[in-house]
Amino acid sequence: MTTTSADPVTFEDALERYDPVMGMEVHVELNTASKMFCGCSTVFGADPNTQVCPVCLGLPGALPVVNARAIESAIKIGLALNCSIAPWCRFARKNYFYPDMPKNFQTSQYDEPIAYSGWTEIEVDGVSYRIEIERAHMEEDTGKSLHVGGATGRIHGASHSLVDYNRAGIPLIEIVTKPIEGTGAKSPEVARAYVAHLRELVLGLGVSDVRMEQGSMRCDVNLSLRPIGVTTLGTRSETKNVNSLRSVERAVRHEIGRHAAVLDGGNRIVQETRHWHEDTGVTTAGREKSDAEDYRYFPEPDLVPVAPSREWVEALRAQLPEPPSLHRARLQADWAFSDLEMRDVAGAGAMNLVAETVAAGAAPQAAKKWWLSELARYANEHDIAIDDVPMSPEQVAQVQGLLDAGRINDKLARQVFDGVLAGEGTPEEVVARRGLEVVSDDSALGDAVDRAIEANPDVAAKIAAGKHAAAGALIGAVMKEMRGRADAGRVRELILARLG
Amino acid sequence: MSGSNAEISRDDVAHLANLARIDLTEDELERLAPQLSVILESVATVAQVAANDIPPMSHAVPLSNVFRPDEVRPSLTPEQALAAAPQVDQQRFAVPRILGEEA
Ligand SMILES: [Zn+2]
Numbered sequence: 146m147t148t149t150s151a152d153p154v155t156f157e158d159a160l161e162r163y164d165p166v167m168g169m170e171v172h173v174e175l176n177t178a179s180k181m182f183c184g185c186s187t188v189f190g191a192d193p194n195t196q197v198c199p200v201c202l203g204l205p206g207a208l209p210v211v212n213a214r215a216i217e218s219a220i221k222i223g224l225a226l227n228c229s230i231a232p233w234c235r236f237a238r239k240n241y242f243y244p245d246m247p248k249n250f251q252t253s254q255y256d257e258p259i260a261y262s263g264w265t266e267i268e269v270d271g272v273s274y275r276i277e278i279e280r281a282h283m284e285e286d287t288g289k290s291l292h293v294g295g296a297t298g299r300i301h302g303a304s305h306s307l308v309d310y311n312r313a314g315i316p317l318i319e320i321v322t323k324p325i326e327g328t329g330a331k332s333p334e335v336a337r338a339y340v341a342h343l344r345e346l347v348l349g350l351g352v353s354d355v356r357m358e359q360g361s362m363r364c365d366v367n368l369s370l371r372p373i374g375v376t377t378l379g380t381r382s383e384t385k386n387v388n389s390l391r392s393v394e395r396a397v398r399h400e401i402g403r404h405a406a407v408l409d410g411g412n413r414i415v416q417e418t419r420h421w422h423e424d425t426g427v428t429t430a431g432r433e434k435s436d437a438e439d440y441r442y443f444p445e446p447d448l449v450p451v452a453p454s455r456e457w458v459e460a461l462r463a464q465l466p467e468p469p470s471l472h473r474a475r476l477q478a479d480w481a482f483s484d485l486e487m488r489d490v491a492g493a494g495a496m497n498l499v500a501e502t503v504a505a506g507a508a509p510q511a512a513k514k515w516w517l518s519e520l521a522r523y524a525n526e527h528d529i530a531i532d533d534v535p536m537s538p539e540q541v542a543q544v545q546g547l548l549d550a551g552r553i554n555d556k557l558a559r560q561v562f563d564g565v566l567a568g569e570g571t572p573e574e575v576v577a578r579r580g581l582e583v584v585s586d587d588s589a590l591g592d593a594v595d596r597a598i599e600a601n602p603d604v605a606a607k608i609a610a611g612k613h614a615a616a617g618a619l620i621g622a623v624m625k626e627m628r629g630r631a632d633a634g635r636v637r638e639l640i641l642a643r644l645g
Numbered sequence: 646m647s648g649s650n651a652e653i654s655r656d657d658v659a660h661l662a663n664l665a666r667i668d669l670t671e672d673e674l675e676r677l678a679p680q681l682s683v684i685l686e687s688v689a690t691v692a693q694v695a696a697n698d699i700p701p702m703s704h705a706v707p708l709s710n711v712f713r714p715d716e717v718r719p720s721l722t723p724e725q726a727l728a729a730a731p732q733v734d735q736q737r738f739a740v741p742r743i744l745g746e747e748a
Contacts, residue, residue, distance in 0.1 A: 184716060202721075307734050308740060
């Protein structure tokens, strides 16, 4: 049974009658060197089935042993989300048959998560929202299936599947919110801001690369609507694998309209998983929740309980970086940015990048300018996260250093960015290869100035008569001849020296 | 299905068989239901011995916090890993497609 399609309802229209309630489930892949329960490497992009062993292949008799660093990372994430840390908890087997898990169960946590009952705070358009955290629990990632024979790489129409278990057993933390209520028309932005905030938080802890495009952070969006004024929750849909910040926002928006259309038509929402289609911006029905989803959890007998001592937890708490809100306040003071400027930087997801650029020697305003202009544009055009722009904060600071030293000007700087982004080398190498250095050498400039004066006698006469403002036209002519590489200040001095 | 007076119905067995991907005939379902009920009943007698001061145990030894350092150890070679695979394609385990589910 699937939901009957109905006339689409616009987002604005839906919000006049319905109150959305969201729930977010975010999986974070930890950046430990080895897997959760075995010593196999976790390096991304290795040849298929080169990072597997009897434990992560689920061979009979193999025994798992917990990675201490994964536990520490889980506790750190819990603490950063203001969670209580369980003094004693166990792993559990989540039993299901699917080729991505060769053991026929996934080692997870069930009713004893390592971290629970936390909260975190996010901001959208200057308004704070407190997001309650239900739990953060540990589990292991699954293998990767490649469906062959089908047209789209999806299982539908595939004749068989090819499985690579390199990813199986990589430690994951699943962070689950309590229902997020009262966000109304801001729901899509709140969902996005929450995921962006988690990303920043986890990145700050240094426990994951949180690269959404590589799948080291994955997001499921649960959404339900209820008529305004009603307090009981409506039936929810679970949209799986919404894997970019932009998609999170779009998926919430889409589901609000879809639910409203179903409810307006007098139909019921079916509790089901749905698939997000990045290209078309819609979700389609997946599995309906049913009896088949009976995972028969039971305590994992091969792993003894985890009982972090208070001393251990407090030692980890002492290692936490300052929380993003405090960190941001300190940066704002250091950089002398306005609230609006901070919001722009945060909105672009460039807080850490600007901070690193400043640390590498650039002035805060300059660092902000480049990340929010050239580099944000590049990320947008290539549809990648700003962190994945192929230029480091150090390189951005180097370009600014060239500018500050007068070796390039603003226009040339943009060409340097183009070159570095195109993979032509470091800023210095791009300047050298493309010949972008500003010419301030008088003999080279002098000849160009003379030619400009000769070609523009009227302008020259005006300047000679004391109208120094007219010098701009001659400077422009020299710039044009030297393809933007002339030192404008020096050109002006040379013109005035000849005509003044 | 829990508790000491557990009675396992034919439908319970069918459900569990389906979850465990075991194909059972009508005859087998009819035969296994009473057998499983007896097993469950026998196990349930343990509950009569367990007083309130005996906490339930999930592990045979009273140990906790057995960890290993986060160090990479050698993995199998792909040849070793794939040696027992019924079918191999592109250095991956080739398996029949799974019906009724979307990955
Ligand atoms: Zn392994």
